[in-house]
Amino acid sequence: MPTRTVTRPADAELAALVIAPGELTPGRAAGFPLRREGPAKLTGAAKYTDDLVFPGAWYGITIRSTDARARLVAIEPDPMLDWSQVGIVTAADIPGDNVVSGIRDDQPVLVPIGGEIQHHSEPVALLAAADRETLRRLRGSIRVVTEPLRPVFDPEASDHAFAQYDIATGDLQAGFAEAHIVLEGEYRVGHQEQLYIENQAMIAVPGEAGEIAVHGSLQCPYYVHRALMRAIGLDARQARVIQAETGGAFGGKEEYPSIIAVHAALLARKCQRPVRMIYDRHEDIAATTKRHPAIVRHRTGVTRDGRLVAQDIEVIMDGGAYCTLTPVVLSRGALHAGGPYHCDNVRIRARAMRTNTPPNGAFRGFGAPQTQFAAETQMNRIAERLGLSPAEVRARNVYRLGDTTPTGQVLRESVAGEEVLRIAVETTDFERLRAETARELLERRGSGTIAPDPLLTSSTRHATGIGLALAWHGAGFTGSGEVHLASVASIELTADGQIRVLTASTEMGQGTKTIFPLMVAGELGVPVDWVELAPQDTAFVPDSGPTVASRTAMVVGGLCIEAARRLKAEVEARHPGLPFNEVFRDDAAANGPIRIDQAFEPYPGIEFDDATYRGDAYPAFGWAAAVATVDVDLDTAEVTVLDVLAVDDVGKVIHPILCEGQVEGGTLQAVGYATIEEIKLEDGRYLNDRLATYLIPTALDAPHIRTVLVEAPFSGAPHGAKGVGELPMDVGAPAVIAAIHDAVGVWITDLPASPERILATLASGPGRASAA
Amino acid sequence: MSGIRFLVNGAPAEVDAPGMRRLLDVLREDLGLTGTKEGCGEGECGACSVLLDGQVVDSCLVPICQVEGRIVRTVEGLSLAARERGSLDALQEAFLETGGAQCGICTPGMLMAARAYLDGGGTPDEDAIREAIAGNLCRCTGYTKIVEAIAMVAAPQP
Numbered sequence: 069m070p071t072r073t074v075t076r077p078a079d080a081e082l083a084a085l086v087i088a089p090g091e092l093t094p095g096r097a098a099g100f101p102l103r104r105e106g107p108a109k110l111t112g113a114a115k116y117t118d119d120l121v122f123p124g125a126w127y128g129i130t131i132r133s134t135d136a137r138a139r140l141v142a143i144e145p146d147p148m149l150d151w152s153q154v155g156i157v158t159a160a161d162i163p164g165d166n167v168v169s170g171i172r173d174d175q176p177v178l179v180p181i182g183g184e185i186q187h188h189s190e191p192v193a194l195l196a197a198a199d200r201e202t203l204r205r206l207r208g209s210i211r212v213v214t215e216p217l218r219p220v221f222d223p224e225a226s227d228h229a230f231a232q233y234d235i236a237t238g239d240l241q242a243g244f245a246e247a248h249i250v251l252e253g254e255y256r257v258g259h260q261e262q263l264y265i266e267n268q269a270m271i272a273v274p275g276e277a278g279e280i281a282v283h284g285s286l287q288c289p290y291y292v293h294r295a296l297m298r299a300i301g302l303d304a305r306q307a308r309v310i311q312a313e314t315g316g317a318f319g320g321k322e323e324y325p326s327i328i329a330v331h332a333a334l335l336a337r338k339c340q341r342p343v344r345m346i347y348d349r350h351e352d353i354a355a356t357t358k359r360h361p362a363i364v365r366h367r368t369g370v371t372r373d374g375r376l377v378a379q380d381i382e383v384i385m386d387g388g389a390y391c392t393l394t395p396v397v398l399s400r401g402a403l404h405a406g407g408p409y410h411c412d413n414v415r416i417r418a419r420a421m422r423t424n425t426p427p428n429g430a431f432r433g434f435g436a437p438q439t440q441f442a443a444e445t446q447m448n449r450i451a452e453r454l455g456l457s458p459a460e461v462r463a464r465n466v467y468r469l470g471d472t473t474p475t476g477q478v479l480r481e482s483v484a485g486e487e488v489l490r491i492a493v494e495t496t497d498f499e500r501l502r503a504e505t506a507r508e509l510l511e512r513r514g515s516g517t518i519a520p521d522p523l524l525t526s527s528t529r530h531a532t533g534i535g536l537a538l539a540w541h542g543a544g545f546t547g548s549g550e551v552h553l554a555s556v557a558s559i560e561l562t563a564d565g566q567i568r569v570l571t572a573s574t575e576m577g578q579g580t581k582t583i584f585p586l587m588v589a590g591e592l593g594v595p596v597d598w599v600e601l602a603p604q605d606t607a608f609v610p611d612s613g614p615t616v617a618s619r620t621a622m623v624v625g626g627l628c629i630e631a632a633r634r635l636k637a638e639v640e641a642r643h644p645g646l647p648f649n650e651v652f653r654d655d656a657a658a659n660g661p662i663r664i665d666q667a668f669e670p671y672p673g674i675e676f677d678d679a680t681y682r683g684d685a686y687p688a689f690g691w692a693a694a695v696a697t698v699d700v701d702l703d704t705a706e707v708t709v710l711d712v713l714a715v716d717d718v719g720k721v722i723h724p725i726l727c728e729g730q731v732e733g734g735t736l737q738a739v740g741y742a743t744i745e746e747i748k749l750e751d752g753r754y755l756n757d758r759l760a761t762y763l764i765p766t767a768l769d770a771p772h773i774r775t776v777l778v779e780a781p782f783s784g785a786p787h788g789a790k791g792v793g794e795l796p797m798d799v800g801a802p803a804v805i806a807a808i809h810d811a812v813g814v815w816i817t818d819l820p821a822s823p824e825r826i827l828a829t830l831a832s833g834p835g836r837a838s839a840a
Numbered sequence: 841m842s843g844i845r846f847l848v849n850g851a852p853a854e855v856d857a858p859g860m861r862r863l864l865d866v867l868r869e870d871l872g873l874t875g876t877k878e879g880c881g882e883g884e885c886g887a888c889s890v891l892l893d894g895q896v897v898d899s900c901l902v903p904i905c906q907v908e909g910r911i912v913r914t915v916e917g918l919s920l921a922a923r924e925r926g927s928l929d930a931l932q933e934a935f936l937e938t939g940g941a942q943c944g945i946c947t948p949g950m951l952m953a954a955r956a957y958l959d960g961g962g963t964p965d966e967d968a969i970r971e972a973i974a975g976n977l978c979r980c981t982g983y984t985k986i987v988e989a990i991a992m993v994a995a996p997q998p
Contacts, residue, residue, distance in 0.1 A: 102936050109944030110932040111923075112875015112915035116945065119874035263979050265879045265887055266945040315877070315945025316979050349880040577943025577980045725939040725985075732982030733942065759884035759977075767970040767983040 097725040101596045104581040105313070117269035117285045117312040118346050125271065125342035126155070128335040129203050131193040131210055132355060133185040136221075136424040136752030138214035140179045143193050146209040154206060155339040157194040159183070162334065164301030168327045168390075169294045172230075175390035175427070177299050177330050185214060187389035187426045188753040189355040191327070196335040196343050219424035219752055223386040224363070226421035230387045231395035233402045235416040235681050237474045243378030243413030247369025250378075251450055255366070255442035256818040259747035259754075260359035260740075262431050263764050266315025268324060268347040268356060272332035274340060279306040280333045285314045286325040288614035289572045293606045295326035300333050311604035317576040318737070319430030322616050323392050324356045354757040357429030358747060360397055360420070361386040364405070364442035369413075374454050374461045376411040383418035383439055388427035394420045397428075399546050401435030403685045404798075406474060407443030408485045408540035409465040414474040425752045430616060432734060433797035436541055437741065441819065444537040444802030449815060457502065458536045458806065459493045466538065475676075477684045482790065484691040484717035484780035489538050491776055492693035492715045501534045501697070505810050508532070513813075532710070534697045535806025539798035542686030543719070543782065543790040544619045547676040550687075554668055555613035557627035559588065559635050561662045565653035567592065567635075570602040571612040573624045578793060579726035580620055584628050586723060587787065591632035593649045610665065618690075618791025621722055623668065626785040631666035633786075638662060671784035688782035690790045691717040694735070694799035696771070698807040705812075705823040705830070709739050709771040709804055717778040719790030724777065730792045731775045738800020740765045746820050846907045848873070849917025859905030863897075864888045866904050867914060875915040875948045879977070886976030889949035890914050896956040898975075915948035918955060931955060931993050940989035942980035950976045954990045964991040 097103070108114035131143075143158055145151050159166050159180035168175040179185050179192045192212055197203045220226050244250060270284035280300060286292055289309045296307040309329070314321065328345050335343040347356075362385045369378030383405055387394040402418035451461040466485040472478050493499065508531065544550055558570040569588055575581040585599035592599075602608050612624045636648045642659070643651040656662070676683040693715045699708040714731045721727050744763045748755040756762045781788025801819060809815050814829045843854040848871065855870050867873040867890070879887030881900050888899040891913040919929030928936065931954060941947040950973060957972035969990045970983070978986060 097937050097939060103939070103941065105944070106936045106941055107928060107932075109941050109947050110915075110928060110935055110951065111918075112873070112948050114944055115874070116877070118878070119868075121872075264943070264945075265885060265977060265979055266877070266943070267879070314943065316943040318979070349882070349885075579942075729939045729942055729981055729985060732984045733980045734982075736982035737979070758882065759880040760882060764977060764979065766974045766977060767987065768974045770970075770983045773982050773984050 100723050100725060101582060101586055103579065104585065105575060114313045116266055116315050117271060117283060120271060120283055120312060122271060122273060122342035125344050126196040126198050126339055127200050127203060128194060128196040128332055128343040128345045129207060130191045130331060131195060131207065131212065133179070133188060133190040133192055133212065135185050135214050135216055136188045137217045137219035138185045139217060140181055140183050140185055140192060140212070140214055142181060142213040144211040144213060146211070149206065149209055153197060153202060155196040155335055157334045157338050161338060162299055164299045167298060168330065169298040170323060170392060171395055172391040175392070177327060184217065187424050189426055190389070191331065194331050194335050196339050221423050221425060221752055223384055223421035223423055226423055228422040230391045230420045230422060231398045232419040233399060233681055235402060235474050236414065237476065238413035240378055240380055240413050240415050244369040246371065246377045248372040249370045249453060251368050251370065251446065251453055253366045253446045253449060254817065255364045255445060257438045257441055258361045258819065259428070260431060260745050261353055261747065261762055262318040262320030264316030264318060264320055267349055267352040268321065268328055270325065270328045270332040270345045271342060272329065272336035273342045274336045279308065280336060281308040281310060282329045282333060283310045283312050284325055284329060285321055286311055287317045287321045287574050287576060287616060289574065289604050289606050290611045291323065291614060292326050292329045295330055296333055299330040300337070309606045311574050314574060314576040318432045319434065319616065320356060321576070322430040322614060324429060349759055350757055353762055354754055355426060357392060357427055359431035360394070360428040360435065360438065362401065362438040364439055366442060366446040368446060368450060370450055370454065374456050374464045376409055376465050378413045379406050379411045381405045381416045383416065385420040385435070385438070386423050386425065386428065387420045388423060388425045390427040392427045392429040394428065396546060397430065397435040399435070400542065401439040403475065403542060403546065404436040404540065405439040405443060407440055407447060408467050408538055408691065410467050410471045416474060425749065426754070432737060433794045434617065436794070437738070437797045437801065440539045440798045441801045444539065445805055445815065445817060448535070448802070448806045448809070457499060459489065459498055462489055462538050467540070473685065475685050476682045482688045482719065482780045482782045484778055485538060485540065487780065488691045488693040488715040488717050488778055491778065492536065492695050492713055495776060496695040496713050498534065498536060498695055502810065505533050509811070509813055529702045531700045531702055531811040532697060533700065533807040533809065533811025534695065535803045535810055536693070536695050537799040537802035537806060538693045540689040540691055541795045541798055543688045543690055544623050544686060545617050547678055547685060550623060550668055551670050553613040555624060555627065556610040556665055556667050557612050557624050557631055558610055558663060558665045559628065559631040561635060561652060561656050563656055563661045565656045566600055567594065567598055568600040568602055569628055570609045571624050571628065572604055572609045573612050573620045574604050574615040576615065578620070578730060579723060580615070582726060583621055583625060583722045587625050587629050588632045591629055592636055593647055618793040618795070622719070622785050622789045622791045625722070625789060626787065627666040627668060629786040631664040634664045634666070635662060674784065687784050688719070688790050690719065690792070690795045691780070692795045692799045694803040696800070696803040696807045698804060698811055700808060700811040705826040707743050707808060707821060709743065711772045712739065712800065712803065713774045713776070714796050715776045715778060716792060716795050717780045718792040718795065719782045719785070720779055720788035721777050722787070722789060727777055727792055728775045731796045732773045734793065734796030735773050735800050736765055736770050738797050739771060739804060741819060742801035742804035743820050744822070746822065844904050844908050846910050846912055848912045849914060850920055855904065857904050860903045862900055863890070863902040863904055863907055864899040867899060873914050873916050877945050877948060879945070886953065887946050887949045889952040889976060891952055891956055894956065894959060896953045913952070915951055918951055931958065934989040934992045938985045938989040938992065940981065940986040946976060946978045950978065950986060957990065958994055962994050964994040966991065
């Protein structure tokens with residue numbers, strides 16, 4: 069299928085939904101259905117976890133370590149105080165395994181006496197009481213006795229690797245021998261906080277026979293379900309997880325909710341009443357997972373005409389104190405480390421190290437934004453060195469149909485790197501604007517007495533610059549991940565003629581609740597409002613896998629479509645010549661309910677060997693380009709990002725408004741990553757653990773974001789979709805950094821490009837990379 | 841302790857609460873108006889924005905003693921007339937149609953800031969709209985569609 073560009077309003081083919089004659093359509097979103105849970109959110113009726121009322125519930129809090137590394141000797145409530153009105157839980161109260169269910173069994177639910185505290189803010193005990201005042205009064209009266217141990221903060225000094233991958237192809241030495249230019253670069257990115265506006269929240273409700281239901285803000289009901297079963301020692305029916313309305317997640321509610329749910333459940337068991345664990349912002353930033361910091365080193369061989377002939381890349385990620393999802397984050401980071409470019413001779417060595425800092429975890433992009441910031445900045449520096457346009461050097465190297473990646477994957481279809489690059493360059497008139505900013509930079513440099521310093525020589529106190537970045541993003545889970553997940557999505561036709569979609573895929577703002585009914589209605593030929601969605605409650609819905617990796621529309625949406633096709637075929641077979649939408653109600657009344665359980669089947673021809681890291685790392689890739697324009701204040705080095713054009717190939721646009729919303733939001737998170745978002749650490753503790761000190765972009769900081777959606781469909785998915793959520797996160801930061809270079813002539817190689825960092829880099833000499 | 845009396849969404853309210861209790865907690869816990877959200881508890885995010893005598897305030901920073909005799913509007917009372925009709929008002933409709941609400945947790949506060957801007961004669965000017973909502977953080981939308989929604993309502997209908 070050919071690639072095409074989608075512009076609003078959507079064309080007829082896209083508008084696959086059917087509206088019944090006379091049906092009320094009070095409003096539409098660019099010709100598409102309105103967000104299904106939108107009215108509840110807009111009237112304040114939507115119930116987020118903290119809005120749920122459970123009579124008699126107590127409040128729970130977590131007592132945390134104040135050491136980065138120590139042996140836990142004792143937990144001593146002040147004997148002079150009355151503790152009869154509170155519930156206290158320590159590791160000794162855990163009925164199951166003292167393990168947070170995940171990839172490895174290294175993280176305890178609570179550090180046991182005699183055990184080792186591995187990071188600052190690690191949970192050591194839990195408290196619950198009927199009111200917050202009692203908790204405030206008593207929380208400081210629990211003495212946590214420790215024997216400090218020597219912590220490790222530098223990932224390069226750590227001797228414990230959570231994971232290590234080596235990817236190699238071709239002959240690196242021969243590649244460098246062929247190169248006319250060899251360029252080295254070191255890039256560093258720090259922690260980034262997801263900063264969902266709704267803090268982490270869980271409420272555990274104990275049942276009469278030992279069962280526990282947890283209501284919470286979460287992405288992955290079955291991750292939490294497994295964690296409860298493991299730590300509380302429950303069977304699959306005794307543990308129940310119900311997603312409440314979730315106020316943003318971005319990966320931050322992928323794995324971390326598991327430990328909170330277990331904590332709430334432990335307190336609920338102890339107190340025999342519902343317990344609310346609602347984090348405040350300070351605790352949420354101090355204790356929960358962040359994007360992995362990374363150090364990425366590139367050594368690149370290029371021919372005079374700009375062809376990549378050798379890439380030697382080293383990736384070191386800081387995993388923090390526990391494994392969490394680090395091996396998978398590192399894997400995605402490593403697989404994307406070369407950028408979307410063909411090169412015959414590649415070596416990528418990646419490792420993720422343990423340090424005594426709070427564990428890092430999932431965040432939109434999942435390792436790829438870190439390594440592609442490095443790859444794209446390296447590519448922009450290569451263009452500069454060669455005197456080529458950044459667009460031209462990319463056009464000469466970007467993957468084309470039939471190219472082979474470093475894992476030996478042949479890109480057989482759905483390759484749109486050239487396309488998104490071309491659209492980005494043409495839409496922004498990139499080359500003309502770049503010529504203008506280059507002339508302005510030259511004028512500033514030549515107009516004063518201190519010729520080479522762009523900050524001191526111009527009468528205009530502002531400089532503008534334009535920058536470009538390109539990226540790929542593997543669609544769905546990495547490697548054999550989807551095969552292992554074996555997700556299921558179901559559709560029911562009830563006896564009374566209701567059509568219901570059952571999945572564990574959660575709505576966290578991205579639009580799951582709107583697109584699933586839209587896809588199913590399109591297949592069945594019924595109005596979208598006739599399709600119900602079952603609540604994300606493990607008592608009702610099958611395990612559709614986690615709501616992560618931009619896989620919801622692509623993988624689970626694909627299962628919904630397959631299930632709908634089977635339902636339609638089954639019903640229509642009984643009524644030859646009549647369409648589903650005319651007969652399904654009568655059919656259900658006559659023949660009883662139907663339930664279709666659609667299980668994931670491996671995409672044909674897609675194979676990956678986890679042991680050797682050879683094969684098809686992803687069934688397909690999404691492609692993204694961004695062009696950013698910035699203004700740099702030449703007195704303060706403050707950066708204002710003025711405009712971003714985002715061009716994203718998502719395979720298939722299901723709902724243009726929701727899809728654009730993903731691109732716009734992801735782009736702004738990338739702009740924040742590039743310019744202002746930074747965690748400062750001291751002795752393994754996050755210093756700026758408040759919203760007053762960890763800054764995210766406001767409406768005034770946000771650039772104008774324009775989105776162009778491109779469709780290069782993936783044939784393995786019934787609708788062609790490849791996912792959108794993470795794609796824009798890969799390109800925003802390197803485009804902004806390139807624009808800053810275009811404005812003031814220096815490369816910022818450590819994120820974020822704070823004014824301090826820009827001034828320091830300028831002071832070390834224009835044109836030079838910042839000191840590592 | 842005598843009750844603190846005020847008007848909330850057009851109805852009289854009286855609460856017996858310590859004077860320093862946050863307006864946010866009074867709304868959410870004493871009056872059951874959970875549409876107003878808490879995001880940071882220190883006046884940075886704007887998720888708890890409500891109108892106090894028509895001015896947009898962070899309800900996490902307002903002690904209830906300061907609300908005596910005043911008029912409070914929350915998202916539940918954003919448009920009483922629309923609520924009576926069982927429908928959304930023009931601002932809510934605009935958010936819905938443009939995609940201005942995603943996860944929805946900033947939305948109640950964002951709507952109140954937008955309402956105050958529009959009630960104060962706000963125009964479709966983009967910079968002015970951005971200024972008006974600069975105290976309300978959104979992590980989902982990139983603000984593009986929120987600005988679009990507010991401009992749509994501010995614009996004279998063609």
